[in-house]
Amino acid sequence: MAKINFGGVEEEVVTRQEFPIEKAREVLKDETIAVLGYGVQGPGQALNLKDNGFNVIVGQRKNSTTWDKAVKDGWVPGETLFEIEEAAQKGTIIQFLLSDAGQIAIWPTVKKALNPGDALYFSHGFGITYKERTGIIPPENVDVILVAPKGSGTSLRRMFLEGRGLNSSFAVFQDATEKAKDRVIALGIGVGSGYLFPTDFRKEVYSDLTGERGTLMGAIQGIFAAQYETLRENGHSPSEAFNETVEELTQSLMPLVAENGMDWMYANCSTTAQRGALDWWKKFRDATKPVFENLYEEVAAGREAQRSIDSNSQPDYRPKLEAELKELRESEMWKAGAEVRKLRPEK
Ligand SMILES: NC(=O)c1ccc[n+]([C@@H]2O[C@H](COP(=O)([O-])OP(=O)(O)OC[C@H]3O[C@@H](n4cnc5c(N)ncnc54)[C@H](O)[C@@H]3O)[C@@H](O)[C@H]2O)c1
Ligand SMILES: CC(C)(O)[C@@H](O)C(=O)O
Ligand SMILES: [Mg+2]
Numbered sequence: 001m002a003k004i005n006f007g008g009v010e011e012e013v014v015t016r017q018e019f020p021i022e023k024a025r026e027v028l029k030d031e032t033i034a035v036l037g038y039g040v041q042g043p044g045q046a047l048n049l050k051d052n053g054f055n056v057i058v059g060q061r062k063n064s065t066t067w068d069k070a071v072k073d074g075w076v077p078g079e080t081l082f083e084i085e086e087a088a089q090k091g092t093i094i095q096f097l098l099s100d101a102g103q104i105a106i107w108p109t110v111k112k113a114l115n116p117g118d119a120l121y122f123s124h125g126f127g128i129t130y131k132e133r134t135g136i137i138p139p140e141n142v143d144v145i146l147v148a149p150k151g152s153g154t155s156l157r158r159m160f161l162e163g164r165g166l167n168s169s170f171a172v173f174q175d176a177t178e179k180a181k182d183r184v185i186a187l188g189i190g191v192g193s194g195y196l197f198p199t200d201f202r203k204e205v206y207s208d209l210t211g212e213r214g215t216l217m218g219a220i221q222g223i224f225a226a227q228y229e230t231l232r233e234n235g236h237s238p239s240e241a242f243n244e245t246v247e248e249l250t251q252s253l254m255p256l257v258a259e260n261g262m263d264w265m266y267a268n269c270s271t272t273a274q275r276g277a278l279d280w281w282k283k284f285r286d287a288t289k290p291v292f293e294n295l296y297e298e299v300a301a302g303r304e305a306q307r308s309i310d311s312n313s314q315p316d317y318r319p320k321l322e323a324e325l326k327e328l329r330e331s332e333m334w335k336a337g338a339e340v341r342k343l344r345p346e347k
């Protein structure tokens, strides 16, 4: 592990320098990695592992669109693509990448397929942390490990193909074989992570649920909507409101933040913009901090997990979700966005 000082706090992390892909291959050379679920993380992790030279099979429900997607991606029925139960039986490492609600439904099947010494792998601390709500309690004779890529499975795959890497956290919940740590780090490198930082299952799920409800997805849409509406109510055109709220951020300013940090992005804007941003950011922080505190409390109390289990376990959750996504897609702001995207010169 490399000791790195993150803004004055020392952390021990794993980089590809200390744990190169060759070492990961050596650690996992006798393993069959069964990736269960082929939604968003499943394809990203399974394809990256396969392209990195690991022995991978996929488990997915037959007669589903994701089974067809797996076939299209090159997984061969009966050879590298199986029903979930069969794949779980064949695997020595079971990557449990069904949706969190799907994991609850399929847990009895997976539990039966676990052999002593297998590793049960998650990409979320959800199932284990909220075990009273999920019923996922693994037997004591298997390793229970986690690699949680900090981003979409779509980005995990894209960044891998570009020779880049998405950072992931890792954790060991149960070490039955005394090989759990090597196994989890090797898998983290194998799925295409950038650097790996240690966590535990509880911290992973608390931070992940907070992040996606907060700045990564929920809060950002909320702030976009508030600013867009304010501009529109004051007579600005959709084009002006969308460019000033979203397009400039994603196309011009966030790439600068990604490259060299917020101060550098500020430094590449006018002194007028700098003055205003420096004056206003703390007001936005103070206005939103109570919402974030409330969000964290809801997560820590398990109420966010329960809400997600309740809604995602409904038989009609897909059409209901689609209706909510449609509401976003058909809002004026995102309809304007679709037109703005079409007008990008590179298109
Ligand atoms: N989506 C992401 O990019 C992302 C990022 C980090 C971590 N995670 C975590 O990874 C795990 C997988 O998430 P995902 O977003 O890839 O999942 P997903 O919602 O895309 O679903 C994955 C698969 O689960 C299957 N499935 C769902 N319910 C089922 C059931 N009852 N029986 C059989 N199969 C069922 C679906 O067919 C699908 O192939 C979750 O724990 C999630 O929190 C996801
Ligand atoms: C990609 C995210 C938001 O980071 C992940 O946590 C998820 O649940 O999809
Ligand atoms: Mg998440």
Ligand SMILES: [Mg+2]
Residues within 6 Å of the ligand: 149, 150, 151, 208, 211, 212
């Ligand atoms: Mg996440």
